[in-house]
Amino acid sequence: xxxxxxxxxxxxxxxxxxxxxxxxxxxxxxxxxxxxxxxxxxxxxxxxxxxxxxxxxxxxxxxxxxxxxxxxxxxxxxxxxxxxxxxxxxxxxxxxxxxxxxxxxxxxxxxxxxxxxxxxxxxxxxxxxxxxxxxxxxxxxxxxx
Numbered sequence: 001x002x003x004x005x006x007x008x009x010x011x012x013x014x015x016x017x018x019x020x021x022x023x024x025x026x027x028x029x030x031x032x033x034x035x036x037x038x039x040x041x042x043x044x045x046x047x048x049x050x051x052x053x054x055x056x057x058x059x060x061x062x063x064x065x066x067x068x069x070x071x072x073x074x075x076x077x078x079x080x081x082x083x084x085x086x087x088x089x090x091x092x093x094x095x096x097x098x099x100x101x102x103x104x105x106x107x108x109x110x111x112x113x114x115x116x117x118x119x120x121x122x123x124x125x126x127x128x129x130x131x132x133x134x135x136x137x138x139x140x141x142x143x144x145x
Contacts, residue, residue, distance in 0.1 A: 008098040010055075011105065016098055017054045022046040025086060042081040045093040047101075050074025059105035066104040076100070 007015035025040035049055075049063055049071065070076055078100065080093035 008094045010098050010101045014055060014059070016047070016094065016101070017052070020047060020052055020054060021094070021097075022048075023090070039086065041084060041086045041089055042079065043086060043089040043093045045078045045080070045090075045097055046075050047078075047097055048075050049101075055101075055105065062106075063101060063104040067100070 007018070009015050022045070024044040024046070026042045026044070027040055049060070049067065051074065052060065055063065064071070064074070067076055076097070078093050078097045080089040080096065083089045083092060
């Protein structure tokens with residue numbers, strides 16, 4: 001695209017292919033005066049996740065599973081309307097889509113290895129708890145002869 005920044009990197013050497021991005025423009029709501037009534041500044045960016053060949057198969061499966069609630073027929077849609085210019089909204093939508101795909105294709109976190117609470121810390125907690133109980137018990141009017 002003319003003037004559009006370079007390819008949007010998802011992760012590593014994988015980028016969003018410009019040929020697979022579907023753009024739609026419409027009039028945006030919000031501030032802008034007469035300008036906003038005459039120009040199509042709101043951007044809707046669609047990416048066919050189910051049919052893309054740009055992502056490795058493992059990433060694609062992961063993304064399809066994690067974005068299942070956002071997909072409509074295998075297509076993920078991102079909207080941008082916060083800027084007054086179409087160009088900046090296009091950039092915002094592409095960055096948002098790249099970030100969404102990067103998060104969805106990330107490997108699952110390492111499983112947590114359960115650890116035990118050290119005995120000293122547990123004993124200190126119980127000692128402080130007992131001390132606090134004594135303080136509160138001392139406030140009770142029962143011992144006031």
